[in-house]
Amino acid sequence: MNRTMRLALVASLSLLAVAGCRRGGAFVYVDSQRYIPQMPAELRAYQGQPIYLTTFVNLSTNTTRQYWYYSPDGSVTYEVAPTLAGFVRDSFARAMAGLGMQVIVDPPQPLDPRVAELQLAVTSWDDSAFHYQMVLNKYDSTLYQQEYRVEFPRLATDDAQVLEDRVYRIADAAVAGMLSDQGFQQAFFQ
DSSP: HHHHHHHHHHHHHHHHHHHOOOSSSSSEEGGGGOOOOOOOGGGGGGGGGGGHHHEEEEEOTBBBSEEEOOTTTOOOOOOOSOOOOHHHHHHHHHHHTTTTOOEEESSSSOOOOTTTEEEEEEEEEOOSSEEEEEEEEEEEEEEEEEEEEEEEOOOSSSOHHHHHHHHHHHHHHHHHHHHHHHHHHHHHTO
């Protein structure tokens, strides 16, 4: 195989690899910097409260580990910035800060045991469902852990702006659902 053919083959394979990252027909770009939280007013009890956001990971098998998730039928690809886990952490931080909480992302060690520490693992994520497990630590022990499921009906559209906006509303529901949970509140405020 001559040099020109090898270069053409390498270039073609590279393009196919990049194209393979986008499975669906519609493409939606989601960025945590464009997320503007819309939190319910009844969560204002958290105002002024400090919280550490430490470990946020993506363990979902229906996503790539870093940047992409998809609609269940593969027709829509979502690229998330900075990463999937980073988007979730940043969204929680922005929503909590919007409520007036003192959010400390990646705090230095050792942690103050009087301040609640939130750890979160995404367990499933597509364009209509977001499932995650959280652990709330305080006083050097785990005070609460829970799995949450946020589910929205599928949208029959490929309008990227509509689909992007819904990602942000799902983020709102994920944060608000956790903060409204009586078990979480009882552990957080002790």
